[in-house]
Amino acid sequence: MVPNVIRIGCCGFPVSRKRYIKEFNVVELQNTFYNLPSREWCRMLHDSLPQGFEITIKAWQAVTHPPTSPTWRRMRSKPRGELSNYGYLKYTRENIDALTEIVERARILGAGIIVFQIPSSMPCDKESLENVDRFFKEAINIAGGDVKLGWEPRGECSRRREVLELIKENGLIHVVDPFKAMPVSLPGGVAYFRLHGIGGEVNYRYRYSDGDLMELYKLITKLNPRVAYVMFNNVYMFEDALRFKKLVESMKT
Template structure:
């Protein structure tokens, strides 16, 4: 079994409000990514949900980060919210092809479904069949009807990961369906005990050969980078 790693970062990085708490006060925003990548090996990009990423932007991110750095990319809302995974083959292909400009720094592509999208096995199965099997995909379900064994099996058969999301309203079961694990920690506060528990679970997944991608949500106070470092340190 090949060695697996825990990659933890934050959802986004380009936040001026993090100056003073994470970024140095005088650091220009154009240097945020380079500074961020000195502490973390991955970041989750969320603005791709609202608009297709520009080619030059992706290529710039790729070239400005060190070897081994990865970008998780949230899929465009046209695929997940407007199309609800149906009749979106061309849009999905165009989006994935654009993301491939990140080359070997492209991590998982996250399909975050809307909370009003209830379980539909046929749509999910057809969509999984349409994806390029060479890439990594995670699915974040936000309606409880999806949290059943049949859906988990569909993801497993399709080589996709269940996005294990922890929030103040809905928690995803800790079920590993893919060859990697994708986790989003969305609570407003995390105690040492919380992060110790998550670190222990992620470590066990890595021991079983699954790379782990974990992202803490953006906060105005700039505490998420520190919490991410605490997570990587085992909750301390």
């Protein structure tokens, strides 16, 4: 059985935008993680893309990563307030204010999904998960029905039963690498995969083999979501995504 829709793309533009949109109809923006983009930039990008091209975004690191994270060094303008209240999906005024800004940018971009990827260093104790639960409940209220929220837990959190239950209870998209885990739920029939390479939690220099791509197709077919987002996030993402696109097309004939 062929899934209803498989949307294939990359995490970021690995080639020129013009070349990319000739091949794919979806991209997960990565610059939105390092810095909160201006409203003007979001409008400009939205207006420059062809009708039917879809954007998803990786959430600004201010809400997912603590100020001690090396990735904060790439942040051009630090957020307002007490910096220690940022990151790890804490339920704080600072995080919620940053979240509100993220959702606003998503709406301007026309993005239907925001991906929250936490670092593997995030604590996974009771207090932390209570914070995460309150954060996502507030996030759902802010996002409304037009912007969906996906969570990619990593490290210890990716294996905790309490985390998986939290994802299901809040109706979050469970963002996973399908070669490591499968989603615990499909809210609205949506599956969202981010492929970081095989071997370790991430292996960005991995090049997917033809056998890997066929296995990926079979995993998606068995899951049978209404829509499957397949976003490559390795050094060879453009080439691998293109090969997977051709494989999927060949299975329809």
